[in-house]
Amino acid sequence: MKNLIDIKELSINEIEDLIKVAKDIMQAPEKYSEKCKHKKLATLFFEPSTRTRLSFESAMMELGGNVLGFSSAQSSSTAKGESVSDTIRTVGCYCDIIAMRHPKEGAPLVATMKSTVPIINAGDGGHNHPTQTLTDLLTISCEKGRLENLTIGLCGDLKFGRTIHSLITAMVRYENIKFVLISPDELKIPEYIKEEVLEKNNIEYIETNDIEEYMDKLDILYMTRVQKERFFNEEDYIRLKDYYILDKNKLEKAKQDLCIMHPLPRVNEISTEVDDDPRACYFKQVRYGKYIRMALILKLLEIE
Amino acid sequence: MNIDSIKNGIVIDHIQAKKGMEIYEVLELEKLDCSVAIITNAKSQKMGRKDIIKINKDIKLDLDILGYIDPNITINIIKNDERVEKFHVKLPEKIVNVIKCKNPRCITSVEQGLEQVFLLTDKDKKIYRCMYCETSKEEIENN
Numbered sequence: 085m086k087n088l089i090d091i092k093e094l095s096i097n098e099i100e101d102l103i104k105v106a107k108d109i110m111q112a113p114e115k116y117s118e119k120c121k122h123k124k125l126a127t128l129f130f131e132p133s134t135r136t137r138l139s140f141e142s143a144m145m146e147l148g149g150n151v152l153g154f155s156s157a158q159s160s161s162t163a164k165g166e167s168v169s170d171t172i173r174t175v176g177c178y179c180d181i182i183a184m185r186h187p188k189e190g191a192p193l194v195a196t197m198k199s200t201v202p203i204i205n206a207g208d209g210g211h212n213h214p215t216q217t218l219t220d221l222l223t224i225s226c227e228k229g230r231l232e233n234l235t236i237g238l239c240g241d242l243k244f245g246r247t248i249h250s251l252i253t254a255m256v257r258y259e260n261i262k263f264v265l266i267s268p269d270e271l272k273i274p275e276y277i278k279e280e281v282l283e284k285n286n287i288e289y290i291e292t293n294d295i296e297e298y299m300d301k302l303d304i305l306y307m308t309r310v311q312k313e314r315f316f317n318e319e320d321y322i323r324l325k326d327y328y329i330l331d332k333n334k335l336e337k338a339k340q341d342l343c344i345m346h347p348l349p350r351v352n353e354i355s356t357e358v359d360d361d362p363r364a365c366y367f368k369q370v371r372y373g374k375y376i377r378m379a380l381i382l383k384l385l386e387i388e
Numbered sequence: 389m390n391i392d393s394i395k396n397g398i399v400i401d402h403i404q405a406k407k408g409m410e411i412y413e414v415l416e417l418e419k420l421d422c423s424v425a426i427i428t429n430a431k432s433q434k435m436g437r438k439d440i441i442k443i444n445k446d447i448k449l450d451l452d453i454l455g456y457i458d459p460n461i462t463i464n465i466i467k468n469d470e471r472v473e474k475f476h477v478k479l480p481e482k483i484v485n486v487i488k489c490k491n492p493r494c495i496t497s498v499e500q501g502l503e504q505v506f507l508l509t510d511k512d513k514k515i516y517r518c519m520y521c522e523t524s525k526e527e528i529e530n531n
Binding site: 167168169186187188189190191193194208209210211274276280 | 491495497509
Protein backbone atom coordinates (compact mmCIF):
# COMPACT_ATOMS: atom_id res chain seq x y z
CA MET A 85 0.00 0.00 0.00
CA LYS A 86 1.60 3.26 -1.16
CA ASN A 87 -1.31 5.66 -0.72
CA LEU A 88 -4.89 5.55 0.54
CA ILE A 89 -7.33 7.25 -1.81
CA ASP A 90 -10.37 4.97 -1.79
CA ILE A 91 -11.43 2.33 0.75
CA LYS A 92 -11.98 -0.09 -2.16
CA GLU A 93 -8.19 -0.24 -2.62
CA LEU A 94 -7.82 -2.07 0.70
CA SER A 95 -8.28 -5.82 0.89
CA ILE A 96 -10.07 -7.37 3.85
CA ASN A 97 -6.68 -8.58 5.11
CA GLU A 98 -5.17 -5.10 4.92
CA ILE A 99 -8.14 -3.68 6.85
CA GLU A 100 -7.78 -6.45 9.41
CA ASP A 101 -4.08 -5.63 9.82
CA LEU A 102 -4.82 -1.93 10.37
CA ILE A 103 -7.52 -2.76 12.93
CA LYS A 104 -5.12 -5.10 14.71
CA VAL A 105 -2.42 -2.43 14.95
CA ALA A 106 -4.96 0.20 16.08
CA LYS A 107 -6.17 -2.11 18.86
CA ASP A 108 -2.58 -2.74 19.92
CA ILE A 109 -1.93 1.02 20.05
CA MET A 110 -5.03 1.44 22.23
CA GLN A 111 -3.73 -1.19 24.66
CA ALA A 112 -0.12 -0.05 24.81
CA PRO A 113 0.25 3.50 23.45
CA GLU A 114 3.69 3.96 25.03
CA LYS A 115 5.11 1.31 22.67
CA TYR A 116 4.31 3.59 19.76
CA SER A 117 5.19 6.99 21.21
CA GLU A 118 8.46 7.37 19.31
CA LYS A 119 7.75 5.31 16.21
CA CYS A 120 7.60 8.39 13.97
CA LYS A 121 10.40 10.35 15.59
CA HIS A 122 11.97 12.72 13.00
CA LYS A 123 9.12 12.08 10.57
CA LYS A 124 6.84 14.86 9.36
CA LEU A 125 3.18 14.75 8.35
CA ALA A 126 1.87 17.57 6.14
CA THR A 127 -1.85 18.24 6.53
CA LEU A 128 -2.96 20.02 3.36
CA PHE A 129 -6.53 21.13 3.91
CA PHE A 130 -7.74 23.05 0.88
CA GLU A 131 -11.11 23.30 2.62
CA PRO A 132 -11.59 23.54 6.36
CA SER A 133 -12.25 20.46 8.46
CA THR A 134 -11.09 20.97 11.98
CA ARG A 135 -12.06 17.53 13.20
CA THR A 136 -10.28 15.45 10.56
CA ARG A 137 -7.20 17.68 10.52
CA LEU A 138 -6.83 17.60 14.30
CA SER A 139 -7.32 13.84 14.29
CA PHE A 140 -4.45 13.40 11.81
CA GLU A 141 -2.23 15.86 13.67
CA SER A 142 -2.97 14.31 17.02
CA ALA A 143 -2.27 10.83 15.55
CA MET A 144 1.14 11.93 14.25
CA MET A 145 2.03 13.65 17.52
CA GLU A 146 1.16 10.53 19.51
CA LEU A 147 3.58 8.64 17.27
CA GLY A 148 6.33 11.14 18.18
CA GLY A 149 6.32 12.83 14.78
CA ASN A 150 5.93 16.43 13.70
CA VAL A 151 3.21 18.20 11.78
CA LEU A 152 3.09 21.07 9.29
CA GLY A 153 0.49 22.31 6.83
CA PHE A 154 -2.38 24.67 6.16
CA SER A 155 -6.07 24.61 6.99
CA SER A 156 -7.70 26.46 4.11
CA ALA A 157 -7.00 27.17 0.44
CA GLN A 158 -6.75 30.90 1.26
CA SER A 159 -3.63 30.26 3.30
CA SER A 160 -1.97 28.14 0.59
CA SER A 161 -0.53 28.91 -2.85
CA THR A 162 -3.81 27.77 -4.37
CA ALA A 163 -5.02 31.31 -3.68
CA LYS A 164 -2.29 32.42 -6.11
CA GLY A 165 -3.53 29.94 -8.71
CA GLU A 166 -1.13 27.05 -8.09
CA SER A 167 -2.23 23.62 -9.33
CA VAL A 168 -2.65 20.59 -7.06
CA SER A 169 0.24 18.87 -8.86
CA ASP A 170 2.65 21.75 -8.18
CA THR A 171 1.60 22.10 -4.54
CA ILE A 172 2.17 18.39 -3.99
CA ARG A 173 5.57 18.35 -5.69
CA THR A 174 6.66 21.25 -3.50
CA VAL A 175 5.26 20.00 -0.20
CA GLY A 176 6.74 16.54 -0.87
CA CYS A 177 10.17 18.14 -0.40
CA TYR A 178 9.28 19.13 3.17
CA CYS A 179 7.58 16.06 4.62
CA ASP A 180 7.42 12.25 4.72
CA ILE A 181 3.67 11.78 4.28
CA ILE A 182 0.71 13.96 3.26
CA ALA A 183 -2.91 13.96 4.45
CA MET A 184 -4.96 15.99 2.02
CA ARG A 185 -8.51 17.34 1.92
CA HIS A 186 -9.72 19.08 -1.21
CA PRO A 187 -13.17 20.28 -2.36
CA LYS A 188 -12.66 18.85 -5.85
CA GLU A 189 -13.39 15.16 -6.36
CA GLY A 190 -10.36 13.19 -7.51
CA ALA A 191 -7.80 15.78 -6.34
CA PRO A 192 -5.97 13.27 -4.06
CA LEU A 193 -5.69 10.82 -6.97
CA VAL A 194 -4.06 13.57 -9.04
CA ALA A 195 -1.72 14.19 -6.10
CA THR A 196 -0.56 10.56 -6.14
CA MET A 197 0.49 10.92 -9.78
CA LYS A 198 3.11 13.53 -8.88
CA SER A 199 3.95 12.80 -5.27
CA THR A 200 7.18 11.29 -4.01
CA VAL A 201 5.65 10.64 -0.57
CA PRO A 202 2.50 8.67 0.45
CA ILE A 203 -0.82 10.49 0.10
CA ILE A 204 -3.82 9.94 2.37
CA ASN A 205 -7.16 11.18 1.10
CA ALA A 206 -8.70 13.08 4.02
CA GLY A 207 -11.86 13.78 2.00
CA ASP A 208 -12.39 14.95 -1.59
CA GLY A 209 -15.68 16.79 -1.93
CA GLY A 210 -18.65 14.45 -1.80
CA HIS A 211 -16.56 11.60 -3.16
CA ASN A 212 -14.32 9.58 -0.81
CA HIS A 213 -13.27 9.79 2.82
CA PRO A 214 -11.53 6.45 3.44
CA THR A 215 -10.17 7.24 6.92
CA GLN A 216 -13.74 7.91 8.11
CA THR A 217 -14.67 4.45 6.83
CA LEU A 218 -11.67 2.91 8.57
CA THR A 219 -12.77 4.73 11.73
CA ASP A 220 -16.25 3.25 11.34
CA LEU A 221 -14.87 -0.25 10.80
CA LEU A 222 -12.66 -0.02 13.89
CA THR A 223 -15.63 1.29 15.90
CA ILE A 224 -17.84 -1.61 14.77
CA SER A 225 -15.07 -4.13 15.41
CA CYS A 226 -14.43 -2.80 18.94
CA GLU A 227 -18.04 -2.20 19.94
CA LYS A 228 -19.64 -5.29 18.37
CA GLY A 229 -16.63 -7.59 18.41
CA ARG A 230 -17.18 -8.54 14.76
CA LEU A 231 -17.60 -7.19 11.26
CA GLU A 232 -19.89 -10.05 10.13
CA ASN A 233 -23.53 -10.96 10.88
CA LEU A 234 -24.80 -7.43 11.37
CA THR A 235 -27.98 -5.56 10.53
CA ILE A 236 -26.98 -1.97 9.92
CA GLY A 237 -29.44 0.92 9.84
CA LEU A 238 -28.25 3.92 7.87
CA CYS A 239 -30.31 7.03 8.50
CA GLY A 240 -30.52 10.54 7.08
CA ASP A 241 -28.89 11.83 3.93
CA LEU A 242 -28.20 8.65 2.01
CA LYS A 243 -28.00 10.49 -1.32
CA PHE A 244 -25.08 12.83 -0.75
CA GLY A 245 -23.58 11.17 2.34
CA ARG A 246 -20.21 9.90 1.18
CA THR A 247 -19.54 8.18 4.52
CA ILE A 248 -22.66 6.11 3.89
CA HIS A 249 -21.62 5.10 0.37
CA SER A 250 -18.11 4.18 1.52
CA LEU A 251 -19.37 2.25 4.54
CA ILE A 252 -21.76 0.21 2.38
CA THR A 253 -18.95 -0.48 -0.10
CA ALA A 254 -16.68 -1.64 2.70
CA MET A 255 -19.25 -3.74 4.57
CA VAL A 256 -20.66 -5.73 1.63
CA ARG A 257 -17.46 -7.79 1.62
CA TYR A 258 -18.26 -9.31 5.02
CA GLU A 259 -20.55 -12.30 5.66
CA ASN A 260 -24.26 -11.90 6.36
CA ILE A 261 -24.57 -8.11 6.33
CA LYS A 262 -28.05 -6.58 5.99
CA PHE A 263 -28.93 -2.92 5.56
CA VAL A 264 -31.98 -0.89 6.55
CA LEU A 265 -31.82 2.31 4.52
CA ILE A 266 -33.79 5.06 6.30
CA SER A 267 -34.22 8.36 4.46
CA PRO A 268 -36.79 10.80 3.11
CA ASP A 269 -37.65 10.12 -0.54
CA GLU A 270 -35.54 13.06 -1.72
CA LEU A 271 -32.42 11.71 -0.03
CA LYS A 272 -32.64 8.03 -0.93
CA ILE A 273 -29.54 6.02 -1.74
CA PRO A 274 -28.49 6.53 -5.40
CA GLU A 275 -29.50 3.85 -7.88
CA TYR A 276 -25.90 3.07 -8.82
CA ILE A 277 -25.08 2.13 -5.20
CA LYS A 278 -28.06 -0.22 -5.18
CA GLU A 279 -27.23 -1.78 -8.52
CA GLU A 280 -23.43 -1.78 -8.56
CA VAL A 281 -22.77 -2.44 -4.87
CA LEU A 282 -25.77 -3.93 -3.03
CA GLU A 283 -27.44 -6.02 -5.72
CA LYS A 284 -24.17 -7.05 -7.36
CA ASN A 285 -23.07 -8.54 -4.03
CA ASN A 286 -26.50 -10.08 -3.25
CA ILE A 287 -26.90 -7.98 -0.12
CA GLU A 288 -30.29 -7.91 1.56
CA TYR A 289 -31.62 -4.37 2.08
CA ILE A 290 -34.85 -2.59 2.94
CA GLU A 291 -35.70 1.03 2.18
CA THR A 292 -37.98 2.95 4.52
CA ASN A 293 -38.61 6.51 5.65
CA ASP A 294 -39.69 5.47 9.15
CA ILE A 295 -36.82 5.41 11.63
CA GLU A 296 -38.77 3.30 14.17
CA GLU A 297 -40.13 0.63 11.81
CA TYR A 298 -37.12 -1.70 12.00
CA MET A 299 -35.45 -0.28 15.15
CA ASP A 300 -35.75 -3.60 17.04
CA LYS A 301 -33.80 -5.42 14.29
CA LEU A 302 -30.74 -3.16 14.24
CA ASP A 303 -27.27 -3.99 15.59
CA ILE A 304 -25.94 -0.64 14.42
CA LEU A 305 -27.71 2.66 13.79
CA TYR A 306 -25.57 5.04 11.77
CA MET A 307 -27.03 8.56 11.81
CA THR A 308 -25.91 11.28 9.37
CA ARG A 309 -26.31 15.00 9.08
CA VAL A 310 -28.16 16.55 6.15
CA GLN A 311 -25.30 18.59 4.71
CA LYS A 312 -26.16 22.15 3.78
CA GLU A 313 -23.20 22.44 1.40
CA ARG A 314 -24.58 19.66 -0.85
CA PHE A 315 -27.83 21.52 -1.57
CA PHE A 316 -28.30 24.05 -4.34
CA ASN A 317 -31.65 25.07 -2.92
CA GLU A 318 -31.90 26.52 0.61
CA GLU A 319 -35.62 25.67 0.87
CA ASP A 320 -34.98 21.95 0.30
CA TYR A 321 -32.29 21.99 2.96
CA ILE A 322 -34.52 23.66 5.54
CA ARG A 323 -37.36 21.24 4.80
CA LEU A 324 -35.17 18.14 5.18
CA LYS A 325 -32.61 19.01 7.83
CA ASP A 326 -34.72 18.02 10.83
CA TYR A 327 -36.52 15.09 9.18
CA TYR A 328 -35.03 12.64 11.71
CA ILE A 329 -34.24 13.43 15.30
CA LEU A 330 -33.17 10.40 17.31
CA ASP A 331 -34.32 10.64 20.92
CA LYS A 332 -35.01 8.32 23.86
CA ASN A 333 -38.55 7.56 22.72
CA LYS A 334 -37.45 6.36 19.31
CA LEU A 335 -34.92 4.06 20.98
CA GLU A 336 -37.55 2.33 23.12
CA LYS A 337 -37.69 -0.82 20.99
CA ALA A 338 -33.98 -0.85 20.19
CA LYS A 339 -31.71 -3.73 21.23
CA GLN A 340 -29.81 -3.30 24.48
CA ASP A 341 -26.52 -3.71 22.65
CA LEU A 342 -27.33 -1.38 19.75
CA CYS A 343 -24.35 0.72 18.66
CA ILE A 344 -25.32 4.29 17.68
CA MET A 345 -22.78 5.91 15.39
CA HIS A 346 -22.42 9.30 13.68
CA PRO A 347 -19.48 10.69 11.70
CA LEU A 348 -20.01 14.09 13.39
CA PRO A 349 -20.46 17.03 13.45
CA ARG A 350 -24.05 16.57 14.53
CA VAL A 351 -26.67 19.28 14.17
CA ASN A 352 -30.10 18.18 15.42
CA GLU A 353 -30.31 14.59 14.22
CA ILE A 354 -29.39 13.08 17.59
CA SER A 355 -30.95 14.68 20.64
CA THR A 356 -28.38 15.44 23.36
CA GLU A 357 -30.49 13.32 25.76
CA VAL A 358 -29.11 10.26 23.91
CA ASP A 359 -25.48 11.20 24.65
CA ASP A 360 -25.46 9.51 28.06
CA ASP A 361 -27.10 6.33 26.79
CA PRO A 362 -24.47 3.55 26.91
CA ARG A 363 -25.42 2.69 23.33
CA ALA A 364 -24.23 6.09 22.07
CA CYS A 365 -20.83 5.43 20.49
CA TYR A 366 -20.25 8.58 18.44
CA PHE A 367 -17.76 10.23 20.76
CA LYS A 368 -15.88 6.96 21.18
CA GLN A 369 -15.86 6.83 17.39
CA VAL A 370 -13.81 10.06 17.34
CA ARG A 371 -11.18 8.43 19.57
CA TYR A 372 -11.10 5.32 17.40
CA GLY A 373 -10.49 7.63 14.43
CA LYS A 374 -7.22 8.79 15.93
CA TYR A 375 -6.01 5.25 16.57
CA ILE A 376 -6.82 3.97 13.09
CA ARG A 377 -5.06 7.01 11.57
CA MET A 378 -2.01 6.19 13.70
CA ALA A 379 -2.07 2.64 12.33
CA LEU A 380 -2.43 3.94 8.79
CA ILE A 381 0.46 6.39 9.08
CA LEU A 382 2.70 3.58 10.37
CA LYS A 383 1.63 1.30 7.53
CA LEU A 384 2.22 3.90 4.81
CA LEU A 385 5.60 4.86 6.27
CA GLU A 386 6.44 1.16 6.47
CA ILE A 387 7.24 1.39 10.17
CA GLU A 388 6.78 -1.89 12.07
CA MET B 389 -24.01 4.13 -56.31
CA ASN B 390 -20.45 3.11 -57.16
CA ILE B 391 -17.54 3.72 -54.85
CA ASP B 392 -14.15 2.60 -56.13
CA SER B 393 -12.61 -0.28 -54.27
CA ILE B 394 -9.35 0.54 -52.52
CA LYS B 395 -5.93 -0.90 -53.23
CA ASN B 396 -4.25 -0.37 -49.88
CA GLY B 397 -6.15 0.90 -46.91
CA ILE B 398 -8.94 0.28 -44.41
CA VAL B 399 -12.65 -0.37 -44.63
CA ILE B 400 -14.58 0.38 -41.46
CA ASP B 401 -17.74 -1.68 -41.87
CA HIS B 402 -20.95 -2.39 -39.93
CA ILE B 403 -21.11 1.09 -38.48
CA GLN B 404 -24.53 1.78 -37.00
CA ALA B 405 -26.49 3.78 -39.60
CA LYS B 406 -26.00 7.58 -39.22
CA LYS B 407 -22.90 7.21 -37.04
CA GLY B 408 -20.43 7.32 -39.93
CA MET B 409 -19.98 11.07 -39.79
CA GLU B 410 -19.33 11.01 -36.03
CA ILE B 411 -16.58 8.47 -36.59
CA TYR B 412 -15.17 10.49 -39.50
CA GLU B 413 -14.91 13.50 -37.20
CA VAL B 414 -13.57 11.70 -34.13
CA LEU B 415 -10.85 9.98 -36.18
CA GLU B 416 -10.08 13.37 -37.79
CA LEU B 417 -10.17 11.79 -41.25
CA GLU B 418 -10.53 15.22 -42.84
CA LYS B 419 -6.85 15.74 -42.09
CA LEU B 420 -5.78 12.86 -44.36
CA ASP B 421 -4.41 13.62 -47.82
CA CYS B 422 -5.84 10.42 -49.37
CA SER B 423 -9.37 9.77 -50.59
CA VAL B 424 -11.94 8.84 -47.97
CA ALA B 425 -15.48 7.69 -48.72
CA ILE B 426 -18.38 7.67 -46.29
CA ILE B 427 -21.32 5.57 -47.35
CA THR B 428 -24.40 6.10 -45.26
CA ASN B 429 -27.60 4.05 -45.10
CA ALA B 430 -26.14 1.19 -47.12
CA LYS B 431 -28.27 -1.97 -47.19
CA SER B 432 -27.14 -4.65 -44.77
CA GLN B 433 -28.50 -8.17 -44.33
CA LYS B 434 -27.44 -8.21 -40.68
CA MET B 435 -28.28 -4.65 -39.67
CA GLY B 436 -30.91 -3.45 -42.13
CA ARG B 437 -29.01 -0.23 -42.73
CA LYS B 438 -25.40 0.58 -41.97
CA ASP B 439 -22.65 3.10 -42.63
CA ILE B 440 -19.25 2.28 -44.14
CA ILE B 441 -16.04 4.30 -44.30
CA LYS B 442 -13.33 3.52 -46.85
CA ILE B 443 -9.88 5.01 -46.37
CA ASN B 444 -7.47 4.73 -49.26
CA LYS B 445 -4.40 4.57 -47.05
CA ASP B 446 -3.06 2.25 -44.36
CA ILE B 447 -3.31 4.49 -41.29
CA LYS B 448 -3.14 3.72 -37.59
CA LEU B 449 -6.66 3.73 -36.18
CA ASP B 450 -7.60 4.47 -32.60
CA LEU B 451 -9.51 1.24 -31.97
CA ASP B 452 -10.44 2.33 -28.44
CA ILE B 453 -12.40 5.30 -29.75
CA LEU B 454 -14.13 3.13 -32.34
CA GLY B 455 -15.01 0.52 -29.74
CA TYR B 456 -16.46 3.17 -27.45
CA ILE B 457 -18.61 4.77 -30.16
CA ASP B 458 -19.84 1.51 -31.70
CA PRO B 459 -18.54 -1.86 -30.44
CA ASN B 460 -20.15 -3.70 -33.39
CA ILE B 461 -17.84 -2.17 -35.98
CA THR B 462 -15.74 -4.46 -38.21
CA ILE B 463 -12.31 -3.41 -39.49
CA ASN B 464 -11.01 -4.76 -42.82
CA ILE B 465 -7.38 -4.22 -43.78
CA ILE B 466 -6.80 -4.18 -47.54
CA LYS B 467 -3.40 -4.81 -49.15
CA ASN B 468 -2.89 -5.02 -52.93
CA ASP B 469 -6.65 -5.22 -53.51
CA GLU B 470 -7.00 -8.17 -51.13
CA ARG B 471 -8.52 -8.26 -47.65
CA VAL B 472 -5.66 -9.51 -45.49
CA GLU B 473 -7.24 -9.01 -42.08
CA LYS B 474 -10.71 -8.66 -40.59
CA PHE B 475 -11.53 -8.08 -36.93
CA HIS B 476 -14.16 -6.67 -34.61
CA VAL B 477 -13.50 -3.80 -32.26
CA LYS B 478 -14.47 -4.23 -28.62
CA LEU B 479 -15.45 -2.03 -25.73
CA PRO B 480 -12.21 -0.57 -24.40
CA GLU B 481 -11.43 -0.88 -20.68
CA LYS B 482 -10.11 2.69 -20.68
CA ILE B 483 -10.67 5.69 -22.91
CA VAL B 484 -8.39 8.69 -22.85
CA ASN B 485 -9.34 12.19 -24.04
CA VAL B 486 -12.45 11.01 -25.89
CA ILE B 487 -15.16 12.33 -23.57
CA LYS B 488 -14.86 15.11 -21.04
CA CYS B 489 -16.06 14.86 -17.45
CA LYS B 490 -18.93 17.30 -16.97
CA ASN B 491 -19.07 17.05 -13.18
CA PRO B 492 -18.41 20.61 -11.97
CA ARG B 493 -17.02 19.19 -8.72
CA CYS B 494 -14.41 17.04 -10.51
CA ILE B 495 -10.74 18.02 -10.30
CA THR B 496 -10.57 17.90 -14.13
CA SER B 497 -12.71 21.06 -14.17
CA VAL B 498 -9.87 23.14 -12.68
CA GLU B 499 -6.53 21.33 -12.90
CA GLN B 500 -4.55 22.16 -16.05
CA GLY B 501 -3.02 19.47 -18.24
CA LEU B 502 -4.94 16.48 -16.89
CA GLU B 503 -5.92 13.73 -19.30
CA GLN B 504 -9.64 12.95 -19.39
CA VAL B 505 -9.65 9.28 -18.44
CA PHE B 506 -12.80 7.13 -18.27
CA LEU B 507 -12.84 3.51 -17.10
CA LEU B 508 -15.36 0.82 -18.08
CA THR B 509 -17.17 -0.17 -14.86
CA ASP B 510 -20.18 -2.05 -16.25
CA LYS B 511 -19.64 -3.93 -19.49
CA ASP B 512 -23.27 -4.99 -19.94
CA LYS B 513 -24.66 -1.49 -19.54
CA LYS B 514 -21.64 0.15 -21.21
CA ILE B 515 -21.05 2.47 -18.28
CA TYR B 516 -17.85 4.47 -18.17
CA ARG B 517 -16.86 6.42 -15.08
CA CYS B 518 -14.42 9.28 -14.76
CA MET B 519 -11.21 7.93 -13.23
CA TYR B 520 -10.99 10.92 -10.88
CA CYS B 521 -14.52 11.52 -9.54
CA GLU B 522 -16.14 8.18 -10.61
CA THR B 523 -19.12 9.98 -12.09
CA SER B 524 -20.65 8.51 -15.23
CA LYS B 525 -21.71 10.66 -18.17
CA GLU B 526 -25.32 9.53 -17.61
CA GLU B 527 -25.43 10.55 -13.95
CA ILE B 528 -24.40 14.11 -14.74
CA GLU B 529 -26.93 14.34 -17.58
CA ASN B 530 -29.73 12.99 -15.35
CA ASN B 531 -29.09 15.38 -12.45
